Amino acid sequence: MAQITFIEHDGTEHSVDAKLGSSLMLAAVSNGIPGIDADCGGSCSCATCHVFVHSEWQDRVGEMNLTEEAMLSLSPDRKENSRLSCQIQVTEELDGLIVETPEFQF
Amino acid sequence: MSEVIAQEHKQSKWSMVGKDPYSMPIEEIDLSHPGIWQANQFLPFLERLRKEDPVHFCRESAVGPYWSVMKYKDIMEVDTTPDIYSSEPTIGIVDTFEEFTLPSFIAMDRPKHDEQRRIAQPVVAPVNLKNLEELIRKRVCRILDNLPLEKEFDWVKNVSVELTTQMLATLFDFPFKDRYKLTYWSDMATAIPGGGLAKSQAERWEAIEECLAYFTRLWNKRIKEDPGFDLVSMLAHGEATRQMPPEEYLGNIILLIVGGNDTTRNSITGGVVALNEFPEQYEKLRANHEHIPNMVSEIIRWQTPLAYMRRTATKDTELRGKEIKAGDKVVMWYVSGNRDEETIVRADEFIIDRPNARKHLSFGFGIHRCMGNRLAEMQLRILWEEVMNRFHTVEVVGAPERVYSSFIKGYTRLPVKLHSL
Numbered sequence: 001m002a003q004i005t006f007i008e009h010d011g012t013e014h015s016v017d018a019k020l021g022s023s024l025m026l027a028a029v030s031n032g033i034p035g036i037d038a039d040c041g042g043s044c045s046c047a048t049c050h051v052f053v054h055s056e057w058q059d060r061v062g063e064m065n066l067t068e069e070a071m072l073s074l075s076p077d078r079k080e081n082s083r084l085s086c087q088i089q090v091t092e093e094l095d096g097l098i099v100e101t102p103e104f105q106f
Numbered sequence: 107m108s109e110v111i112a113q114e115h116k117q118s119k120w121s122m123v124g125k126d127p128y129s130m131p132i133e134e135i136d137l138s139h140p141g142i143w144q145a146n147q148f149l150p151f152l153e154r155l156r157k158e159d160p161v162h163f164c165r166e167s168a169v170g171p172y173w174s175v176m177k178y179k180d181i182m183e184v185d186t187t188p189d190i191y192s193s194e195p196t197i198g199i200v201d202t203f204e205e206f207t208l209p210s211f212i213a214m215d216r217p218k219h220d221e222q223r224r225i226a227q228p229v230v231a232p233v234n235l236k237n238l239e240e241l242i243r244k245r246v247c248r249i250l251d252n253l254p255l256e257k258e259f260d261w262v263k264n265v266s267v268e269l270t271t272q273m274l275a276t277l278f279d280f281p282f283k284d285r286y287k288l289t290y291w292s293d294m295a296t297a298i299p300g301g302g303l304a305k306s307q308a309e310r311w312e313a314i315e316e317c318l319a320y321f322t323r324l325w326n327k328r329i330k331e332d333p334g335f336d337l338v339s340m341l342a343h344g345e346a347t348r349q350m351p352p353e354e355y356l357g358n359i360i361l362l363i364v365g366g367n368d369t370t371r372n373s374i375t376g377g378v379v380a381l382n383e384f385p386e387q388y389e390k391l392r393a394n395h396e397h398i399p400n401m402v403s404e405i406i407r408w409q410t411p412l413a414y415m416r417r418t419a420t421k422d423t424e425l426r427g428k429e430i431k432a433g434d435k436v437v438m439w440y441v442s443g444n445r446d447e448e449t450i451v452r453a454d455e456f457i458i459d460r461p462n463a464r465k466h467l468s469f470g471f472g473i474h475r476c477m478g479n480r481l482a483e484m485q486l487r488i489l490w491e492e493v494m495n496r497f498h499t500v501e502v503v504g505a506p507e508r509v510y511s512s513f514i515k516g517y518t519r520l521p522v523k524l525h526s527l
Binding site: 041044045074076 | 220224232233465469473475480
């Protein structure tokens with residue numbers, strides 16, 4: 001298990017114990033975290049599981065592949081620390097990870 | 107109009123209307139002809155293909171040979187592999203005629219698609235929509251408050267078309283008094299000559315030219331003004347779009363008109379049809395209006411306002427064991443994937459509190475996923491909130507009439523009667 005904190009747009013914090021090996025998106029959805037829609041179910045093809053990774057964790061969440069880059073590049077809310085949470089795998093190394101969810105998924 | 111259609115059925119050797127979907131030779135099944143769509147006979151054809159030949163090759167049809175992809179997972183694969191399954195030269199089942207090609211980003215591949223889409227996308231982003239919600243609600247209320255009670259009228263004309271037209275006018279900052287032109291151009295852009303809406307190709311052309319002239323005037327006006335948040339201003343001032351040739355501008359305008367018009371219009375009507383076909387769901391909704399947001403997704407799945415999107419293979423490839431050759435037409439039947447029991451349980455049923463209702467194919471997936479999805483959902487949500495606040499039942503009192511198209515899956519007429527709370 002790894003402890004992950006999701007911070008909503010209005011500042012509400014949720015900490016969950018995420019299963020190792022699952023995606024960050026699944027950890028959010030299975031724990032009922034608001035603000036993650038994940039319409040495509042984890043295929044990196046809808047961009048509705050968008051999160052912002054806190055700066056100190058950015059190096060540890062893994063590289064983005066071309067598909068994720070393509071989906072995110074179409075989002076008007078995209079920031080430098082944007083990621084699709086279905087593409088981040090939960091590992092022991094991510095214990096303590098903090099991400100923010102955007103005001104809207106689009 | 108029904109005469110035209112009857113004649114068409116008699117004349118066309120391609121129509122599947124009246125054929126038995128289960129006993130006819132499977133290779134002869136052709137979903138591209140509009141007949142079974144208008145006659146509402148398509149479901150058993152889809153079911154048979156999903157079961158017996160889910161990646162189906164139709165060798166002969168009025169639109170030439172093409173592949174039909176029927177299952178949810180296969181559609182997902184095609185939709186998310188844009189390098190093999192290209193959106194160029196067109197996303198319609200009919201190959202474009204030389205003289206009638208209007209380029210728009212729905213029918214473009216990367217990188218041009220991405221550049222142009224990025225310009226138009228912010229106008230329908232949720233943050234912008236939040237500012238529109240109040241205006242949309244006001245317009246919805248005005249439309250609903252003017253409807254007659256206990257008296258038959260056409261829901262399509264008086265609610266679905268009216269609301270989507272007003273919405274488009276808002277998004278383009280289009281002169282409100284001329285807003286019906288938008289609907290007319292949208293209808294003409296997708297109409298099949300002789301199919302009821304447009305008498306001839308010439309009539310379509312005339313409408314398209316009028317549309318171009320009108321929007322060129324708007325462009326010339328907006329470009330002299332400061333950048334605004336309407337779509338025309340965004341295109342006129344956007345770095346990737348301000349140099350676009352006129353036919354590309356027109357192509358994108360028509361894309362946005364059609365995209366925001368037919369689809370939402372037919373989901374607005376489809377919701378009424380669905381609730382009348384499944385009265386226990388209507389009862390559930392009356393008991394708890396909080397089902398509305400989920401019901402909106404379920405309406406969009408159940409209706410599937412665009413039946414398919416077409417791709418063209420860029421190289422030889424394989425799908426479910428079938429060999430697809432470079433240049434082949436590949437049609438993803440969203441309407442079939444949305445009824446695929448392997449992915450969606452009790453798929454033919456309309457269930458307003460269906461779990462995972464958002465996971466439908468109607469918006470497509472991947473880089474071409476519907477840009478206006480949040481706007482569509484918001485319009486439907488507000489409409490149903492206000493309908494439920496006013497009426498006990500929107501009762502369907504006559505047979506719905508459907509669009510003559512295998513692409514636009516919708517209604518031309520729906521007679522209803524309103525019963526107050």
